[in-house]
Amino acid sequence: MSKWKVSIGITFLLVALICAILAAFVTKAAKARYNTEHIVFAMNDPEGDDYGPGTYKYPISSIFDPKKGHFDLLKFSLSSQRNTYHFDMTFPVVTNPWGAAEGFSQTMIQIYIVDDPDKGRIETFREGANIIFDPQSPWRYLIKVVSFNKSSVYWDSDFEGADGRYTGVRASLQPDKKTVRVSVPKPLLPGDPYEWRFYVLIGSQDGMGPDNFRVVNAEIGQWTFGGGTDTDYDPNVIDILAPKGRQEKMLGSYNPAERLQAIVEPVGPARIKLTREEKFLDRIIAVLQKMKVKL
Numbered sequence: 001m002s003k004w005k006v007s008i009g010i011t012f013l014l015v016a017l018i019c020a021i022l023a024a025f026v027t028k029a030a031k032a033r034y035n036t037e038h039i040v041f042a043m044n045d046p047e048g049d050d051y052g053p054g055t056y057k058y059p060i061s062s063i064f065d066p067k068k069g070h071f072d073l074l075k076f077s078l079s080s081q082r083n084t085y086h087f088d089m090t091f092p093v094v095t096n097p098w099g100a101a102e103g104f105s106q107t108m109i110q111i112y113i114v115d116d117p118d119k120g121r122i123e124t125f126r127e128g129a130n131i132i133f134d135p136q137s138p139w140r141y142l143i144k145v146v147s148f149n150k151s152s153v154y155w156d157s158d159f160e161g162a163d164g165r166y167t168g169v170r171a172s173l174q175p176d177k178k179t180v181r182v183s184v185p186k187p188l189l190p191g192d193p194y195e196w197r198f199y200v201l202i203g204s205q206d207g208m209g210p211d212n213f214r215v216v217n218a219e220i221g222q223w224t225f226g227g228g229t230d231t232d233y234d235p236n237v238i239d240i241l242a243p244k245g246r247q248e249k250m251l252g253s254y255n256p257a258e259r260l261q262a263i264v265e266p267v268g269p270a271r272i273k274l275t276r277e278e279k280f281l282d283r284i285i286a287v288l289q290k291m292k293v294k295l
């Protein structure tokens with residue numbers, strides 16, 4: 001064998017070796033990213049705005065003591081881990097007066113996701129919240145977070161009586177006792193989460209209420225909020241995720257005389273900017289998944 005043939009052979013082997021080492025290194029990094037929980041979207045909500053448009057008062061029953069905090073969203077985040085999205089909602093107080101296995105039974109959260117401005121609906125999935133979504137930002141998916149094994153995902157195309165997609169959907173109070181987490185298998189929420197916008201509605205869970213919202217009336221009652229109206233035009237939403245000062249304007253935009261419900265705008269998309277390395281690893285993860293490589 002001639003010298004140059006040996007030299008080409010050695011070079012080829014060296015290049016192959018370097019490629020193999022690089023591939024192993026990249027695969028390891030991709031696996032680490034895939035398996036580690038990482039934040040996709042996070043936003044704080046002002047404290048002390050569990051008053052809807054600014055006028056709502058907690059019901060009389062002592063289970064609502066100290067008449068604040070139960071429905072005051074402080075933080076919302078979406079994170080990705082393996083084949084699951086985790087949605088975390090943090091409150092000053094989370095209680096479980098009805099003994100639900102999830103660890104909470106007062107709080108109700110409805111997360112509506114805007115995936116594509118050209119597709120979806122602007123009315124809520126079921127009647128109950130008494131709001132209308134921004135016509136420029138229709139929703140595609142709804143994650144309804146309630147107790148007693150009833151948390152479920154709905155798509156805009158589902159009919160009103162549908163049970164939703166609940167296989168693998170889990171809601172639970174986290175060890176900090178203040179954060180409700182709902183975990184959703186990714187196939188239930190197709191699309192790019194970095195492009196999503198969110199309507200996050202907080203209400204008081206009432207099994208008998210419209211769409212499980214405890215209603216708001218003009219006067220407080222034992223089990224009903226006060227400070228609204230006795231019509232179906234005032235929102236039954238106690239807090240929404242919004243920048244400071246926006247919630248009061250949005251939830252206050254209803255008008256019973258003109259039969260108008262409040263119009264609510266979403267938040268997002270993600271402010272978290274991915275590094276070039278993270279974007280690269282996400283592409284690698286997609287390729288490895290297509291190749292059915294175990295991650």
Ligand SMILES: [Ca+2]
Nearest residue numbers: 045046072073
């Ligand atoms: Ca709040």
Ligand SMILES: [Ca+2]
Nearest residue numbers: 045049240247
């Ligand atoms: Ca708010």
